[in-house]
Amino acid sequence: MLKSLDQLFEENEGKRAIGSFNVHCLEMLPAMLEGAKELNAPIIIQTSPGTAEYIGLDLLVSSIETLSNRLEINVCLHMDHCKSIDFLKKAMDAGYTSVMYDGSSLDIDENIKNTKIVTDYAKSRNASVEGEVGTIGGAEDGMVVSEEDAIYTHPEDAYKFVRETGVDAIAVAIGTTHGQYKSKAKINFELLAELSTNMEAVGLVLHGGTGVSDEDMRKCVSQGMKKVNVGTELNKSYIEEVNKTFSSATPLTSLRKLLLPANNRIKDIVIEKSKLFQLM
Numbered sequence: 001m002l003k004s005l006d007q008l009f010e011e012n013e014g015k016r017a018i019g020s021f022n023v024h025c026l027e028m029l030p031a032m033l034e035g036a037k038e039l040n041a042p043i044i045i046q047t048s049p050g051t052a053e054y055i056g057l058d059l060l061v062s063s064i065e066t067l068s069n070r071l072e073i074n075v076c077l078h079m080d081h082c083k084s085i086d087f088l089k090k091a092m093d094a095g096y097t098s099v100m101y102d103g104s105s106l107d108i109d110e111n112i113k114n115t116k117i118v119t120d121y122a123k124s125r126n127a128s129v130e131g132e133v134g135t136i137g138g139a140e141d142g143m144v145v146s147e148e149d150a151i152y153t154h155p156e157d158a159y160k161f162v163r164e165t166g167v168d169a170i171a172v173a174i175g176t177t178h179g180q181y182k183s184k185a186k187i188n189f190e191l192l193a194e195l196s197t198n199m200e201a202v203g204l205v206l207h208g209g210t211g212v213s214d215e216d217m218r219k220c221v222s223q224g225m226k227k228v229n230v231g232t233e234l235n236k237s238y239i240e241e242v243n244k245t246f247s248s249a250t251p252l253t254s255l256r257k258l259l260l261p262a263n264n265r266i267k268d269i270v271i272e273k274s275k276l277f278q279l280m
């Protein structure tokens with residue numbers, strides 16, 4: 001069934017970080033949930049505002065409701081990086097169970113003020129809210145932040161932000177980068193330790209999960225990361241698979257057969273990552 005991020009955190013405390021996978025097109029969605037089902041793990045399906053507009057909020061909500069009931073697994077439907085409060089309200093009205101307001105480019109007080117509007121609204125919808133303090137580098141839904149412009153989360157800002165907004169989760173900048181797939185990130189574990197020790201009540205969120213080595217990922221999870229975002233790897237792998245199948249297709253080749261290998265690859269990634277996010 002559909003659950004809020006908060007509920008998933010509570011049910012999985014001490015067991016695992018929860019994988020949050022970006023759906024890029026509707027075709028890959030059943031494969032994502034089937035991957036989670038295979039491990040009986042919960043899953044967060046997240047959309048960028050761009051994907052949400054492309055597929056439609058109502059279609060996303062109803063297909064995820066249908067699939068989660070069919071497979072009997074817990075799913076949170078989350079809006080990733082959104083700077084529009086109005087769009088987040090629409091998403092929650094449509095049935096999203098979690099949203100991220102991204103005010104990371106604003107000064108901290110303005111970020112707090114806007115995020116508070118979202119957390120207040122979310123309460124009336126039983127939805128959860130993720131905020132962001134610090135700037136995670138890389139590209140996200142067309143917006144590019146260069147690595148030099150990425151700013152580590154300042155702990156004092158983060159504590160104040162959590163206290164004053166009442167968010168359920170907070171994205172922290174500890175050295176990962178969006179869209180990183182060619183090399184691996186250098187994580188600031190000292191900062192992670194400081195943040196997780198002082199913010200036990202909220203879920204820390206790791207963005208840019210594709211660029212983190214397995215070893216570092218296990219360390220991040222054991223040191224308190226509760227939600228891990230995986231987006232780039234899904235997009236990249238889907239393209240790799242359809243490039244292979246479409247290149248030899250004729251106009252009469254079954255489209256289904258061209259997409260199946262890509263869908264299967266998505267399922268494998270969800271299984272592999274969800275295993276990685278389990279606490280030993």
Ligand SMILES: [Zn+2]
Binds near residue numbers: 081136140207208229
């Ligand atoms: Zn992100």
